Amino acid sequence: MTDTGTDPVTGTDPVTGTDPATDADPATDAAPRPLTVGGYAALAKDRLPAATWHYFQGGAGTESTVRANRAAYRQVRLRPRVLADVSRCDLSTTVLGDPIGAPLGVAPMAYHQLACADGEVATVRAAGGSGLRVPTIVSIFASRTFEDLAAEATGPLWLQLYWLHRRDVLRTVVRRAEAAGFRALVLTVDTPRLGRRLREVRHGFHLPPGIAARNLDGEVTGFLHDRQDGSSALARHADAFIDPSLSWSDLDWLREQTRLPLVLKGVLTAEDAARAAGLGIDGIVVSNHGGRQLDGSVATLDALPEVVAAVGGRCPVFLDGGIRHGTDVLKALALGARAVFVGRPVLWGLAADGEAGAREVLTLLRDELEDAMALAGRPSLAALGPELLARGPAAAAPNESYEDPDLRKGP
Ligand SMILES: Cc1cc2nc3c(=O)[nH]c(=O)nc-3n(C[C@H](O)[C@H](O)[C@H](O)COP(=O)(O)O)c2cc1C
Numbered sequence: 307m308t309d310t311g312t313d314p315v316t317g318t319d320p321v322t323g324t325d326p327a328t329d330a331d332p333a334t335d336a337a338p339r340p341l342t343v344g345g346y347a348a349l350a351k352d353r354l355p356a357a358t359w360h361y362f363q364g365g366a367g368t369e370s371t372v373r374a375n376r377a378a379y380r381q382v383r384l385r386p387r388v389l390a391d392v393s394r395c396d397l398s399t400t401v402l403g404d405p406i407g408a409p410l411g412v413a414p415m416a417y418h419q420l421a422c423a424d425g426e427v428a429t430v431r432a433a434g435g436s437g438l439r440v441p442t443i444v445s446i447f448a449s450r451t452f453e454d455l456a457a458e459a460t461g462p463l464w465l466q467l468y469w470l471h472r473r474d475v476l477r478t479v480v481r482r483a484e485a486a487g488f489r490a491l492v493l494t495v496d497t498p499r500l501g502r503r504l505r506e507v508r509h510g511f512h513l514p515p516g517i518a519a520r521n522l523d524g525e526v527t528g529f530l531h532d533r534q535d536g537s538s539a540l541a542r543h544a545d546a547f548i549d550p551s552l553s554w555s556d557l558d559w560l561r562e563q564t565r566l567p568l569v570l571k572g573v574l575t576a577e578d579a580a581r582a583a584g585l586g587i588d589g590i591v592v593s594n595h596g597g598r599q600l601d602g603s604v605a606t607l608d609a610l611p612e613v614v615a616a617v618g619g620r621c622p623v624f625l626d627g628g629i630r631h632g633t634d635v636l637k638a639l640a641l642g643a644r645a646v647f648v649g650r651p652v653l654w655g656l657a658a659d660g661e662a663g664a665r666e667v668l669t670l671l672r673d674e675l676e677d678a679m680a681l682a683g684r685p686s687l688a689a690l691g692p693e694l695l696a697r698g699p700a701a702a703a704p705n706e707s708y709e710d711p712d713l714r715k716g717p
């Protein structure tokens with residue numbers, strides 16, 4: 307490369323790839339607050355042990371689905387309307403009957419204490435913060451207790467479940483969450499076993515001492531702390547404790563345990579969505595687990611329209627995977643998502659600055675969404691529909707310095 311100056315369009319130094327959004331200010335030596343969600347990835351990578359970073363970032367196999375989730379947003383362009391009086395944009399909505407401040411929330415992710423000492427307590431405080439009040443889906447593998455989280459949360463809490471062989475343990479966690487005031491159950495249906503996550507395998511990923519699945523007793527947490535080179539402790543744990551025989555008929559059992567709404571997470575086809583809606587499921591999360599399960603599966607934004615059509619308004623449809631900008635949220639909402647859930651960026655925020663970092667990530671997405679609604683001439687969520695979008699050849703990769711730098715480089 308002969309040009310060693312700063313790229314006039316992106317502001318990125320083309321040689322070092324340094325990013326004005328995150329680089330330290332030599333005068334104070336303090337890193338300025340990132341201007342985009344991607345900036346938090348760079349901070350998190352600096353702060354986290356390599357094995358943890360790769361556990362967070364990794365996808366299954368070649369990570370083609372991780373990339374596809376992001377690329378799908380680049381294939382959709384926006385058709386802004388003008389003269390629409392956008393002096394006030396209203397982002398508030400409801401999910402499963404609860405009012406929320408913006409149509410987004412935190413996707414379930416195991417072990418937030420890998421990112422910061424307060425773990426999920428920091429997350430739920432951030433999500434409940436002023437102007438947000440958004441839902442958090444708490445993983446069954448949370449590193450803080452449901453009761454601790456309920457004491458701190460001001461936004462709705464939903465409990466994510468894996469289908470454990472030990473149905474008695476499932477029943478107990480459902481009862482505890484219900485008693486603590488959780489508002490819904492989210493059954494993850496894309497994980498009969500763990501995807502082949504090469505980064506976890508390469509790093510012999512296992513939980514460090516002191517971090518554990520606090521809501522599960524020791525009978526179902528084996529292997530998690532055992533290091534074995536060339537194998538992921540999480541995969542060994544999942545093989546031992548997650549029941550791959552889960553099928554449609556099992557949903558009745560779960561229904562009988564609770565009066566909470568039941569959401570299925572990990573649906574990607576019209577066929578499964580229609581069947582779920584026909585069974586009276588209360589919500590569907592279109593998800594490929596952030597590309598961590600079946601490598602090569604369809605991008606969530608691409609799967610969304612067929613799921614929305616198949617459900618035909620019988621229950622809300624949510625989406626996760628690759629949400630990194632307010633315009634990503636806008637595109638998913640325009641294709642019929644009721645709200646979107648955010649995964650890795652919340653962990654980046656937690657790793658960068660605990661509760662404050664997670665709050666900044668969520669607030670950035672909220673503020674960017676508001677900007678996008680105003681500039682698209684759509685001041686209310688009700689005004690969003692597919693006419694906002696145009697499909698075309700993928701736009702050139704955007705200012706990649708503001709994207710997740712690790713995914714840019716590949717596994
Ligand atoms: C570190 C990590 C842990 C995760 N743990 C869980 C989990 O315990 N349960 C679950 O249903 N999904 C889990 N997921 C998947 C997320 O809920 C979500 O589907 C995905 O991260 C969304 O994609 P994004 O990270 O690109 O936003 C996890 C994802 C990550 C990155």
Ligand SMILES: CCCCC(=O)C(=O)O
Pocket residue numbers: 416447500540543544595598
């Ligand atoms: C056994 C599942 C671990 C959490 C998870 O779902 C993930 O890492 O993606």
